[in-house]
Amino acid sequence: EKGNYRHFMLKEIHEQPIVVAQTLKSYLRPLEEQVALPDMEFDLSGVTRVSIVACGTSSYVGMVGKYWIEQFARVPVEVDVASEYRYRDPVLEEGQLALFISQSGETADTLAAMRHCKEAGITTAGIINVPTSTMAREADLLMPTHAGPEIGVASTKAFTCQLAVMAAFATNLARAKGRLPADEEREIVRHLQEVPECMNAALEREDVIEKVAAFVAKARDVLYLGRGPDYPMALEGALKLKEISYIHAEGYASGEMKHGPIALIDETVPLIVLAPSGPLFEKTVSNMQEAQARGAQVVLISDDTGIDEAGNDVIEYVRMPKVHPLIAPLVYAIPVQLLAYHVAVAKGTDVDQPRNLAKSVTVE
Numbered sequence: 483e484k485g486n487y488r489h490f491m492l493k494e495i496h497e498q499p500i501v502v503a504q505t506l507k508s509y510l511r512p513l514e515e516q517v518a519l520p521d522m523e524f525d526l527s528g529v530t531r532v533s534i535v536a537c538g539t540s541s542y543v544g545m546v547g548k549y550w551i552e553q554f555a556r557v558p559v560e561v562d563v564a565s566e567y568r569y570r571d572p573v574l575e576e577g578q579l580a581l582f583i584s585q586s587g588e589t590a591d592t593l594a595a596m597r598h599c600k601e602a603g604i605t606t607a608g609i610i611n612v613p614t615s616t617m618a619r620e621a622d623l624l625m626p627t628h629a630g631p632e633i634g635v636a637s638t639k640a641f642t643c644q645l646a647v648m649a650a651f652a653t654n655l656a657r658a659k660g661r662l663p664a665d666e667e668r669e670i671v672r673h674l675q676e677v678p679e680c681m682n683a684a685l686e687r688e689d690v691i692e693k694v695a696a697f698v699a700k701a702r703d704v705l706y707l708g709r710g711p712d713y714p715m716a717l718e719g720a721l722k723l724k725e726i727s728y729i730h731a732e733g734y735a736s737g738e739m740k741h742g743p744i745a746l747i748d749e750t751v752p753l754i755v756l757a758p759s760g761p762l763f764e765k766t767v768s769n770m771q772e773a774q775a776r777g778a779q780v781v782l783i784s785d786d787t788g789i790d791e792a793g794n795d796v797i798e799y800v801r802m803p804k805v806h807p808l809i810a811p812l813v814y815a816i817p818v819q820l821l822a823y824h825v826a827v828a829k830g831t832d833v834d835q836p837r838n839l840a841k842s843v844t845v846e
């Protein structure tokens with residue numbers, strides 16, 4: 483039921499602090515100040531390579547996971563969309579863990595890729611939302627998300643719950659590989675516990691986002707920029723906007739803009755910049771200024787520090803709570819989802835049932 487919400491998508495966006503807390507609850511051991519995974523029949527310390535395979539929004543969780551796993555566990559990660567992975571004759575080798583991410587657990591390409599790996603004797607793991615799904619049954623290690631049923635076709639709460647599980651997985655792998663001192667793990671647990679509260683703070687920015695949406699709704703094209711783990715969030719922002727508002731949008735790594743897309747920039751193209759303050763902030767700001775010099779209308783999504791430093795010439799800023807870089811993707815998901823939602827509402831599209839899309843893509 484939609485309750486007091488106009489659409490399932492809006493309800494599901496607002497449910498995120500609760501369902502992410504629920505998901506984290508099954509992966510955090512607050513007393514031990516540790517992160518835990520479900521029991522498994524293989525030894526994580528033997529994993530020498532991780533292949534992450536998924537489609538669409540779920541594949542962006544994989545891209546964020548690559549940053550986290552490589553940073554914390556120092557294990558190399560490859561990320562593929564399932565339709566490419568299954569047909570590209572990937573190298574499969576001992577020590578490899580193949581990790582599949584899917585809300586439905588039924589996506590045809592992702593399932594086929596999982597079966598391909600299993601047949602080759604590769605250990606498989608799944609971050610899956612629907613507990614009764616085929617992938618949930620077939621994965622060697624099931625890491626469930628506890629987002630509950632997701633009705634809106636555009637994935638929102640399943641996505642952030644997948645990110646929460648990915649953070650737990652990366653942390654566990656790092657410990658298993660002897661790369662995570664107890665005090666660092668304690669810090670990670672603490673930051674993950676802050677996520678629901680930070681998500682609530684982000685949800686409180688909905689009024690500003692509605693203002694931004696009125697402006698974005700007039701555009702024909704929109705660009706999203708982000709760096710590091712916020713680069714996949716730029717991709718996610720662009721995908722959400724495309725699928726429910728039918729406005730053309732692209733996500734880019736901030737540093738890539740000058741390698742082509744800057745040619746598109748003029749005063750009619752809103753530029754949404756996802757930039758929590760941190761070590762890479764200056765670099766993103768200089769990319770943003772290059773675009774502003776060419777007339778770009780920038781919407782800056784950042785925190786107090788970032789807005790103080792770079793919020794002057796933007797047409798609007800969206801103030802996020804200051805968060806640890808690890809949890810930024812979970813929190814910055816909220817404004818990109820809300821923006822897509824409010825642009826779609828402003829355009830009068832069918833938010834919960836966008837044209838041509840199906841909730842579960844069971845044919846390739």
Ligand code: F6R
Nearest residue numbers: 538539540584585586589636637
């Ligand atoms: C976008 C969206 C899709 C799905 C994709 C994979 O909002 O929902 O891109 O993420 O079809 O679906 P699952 O996660 O069910 O495998």
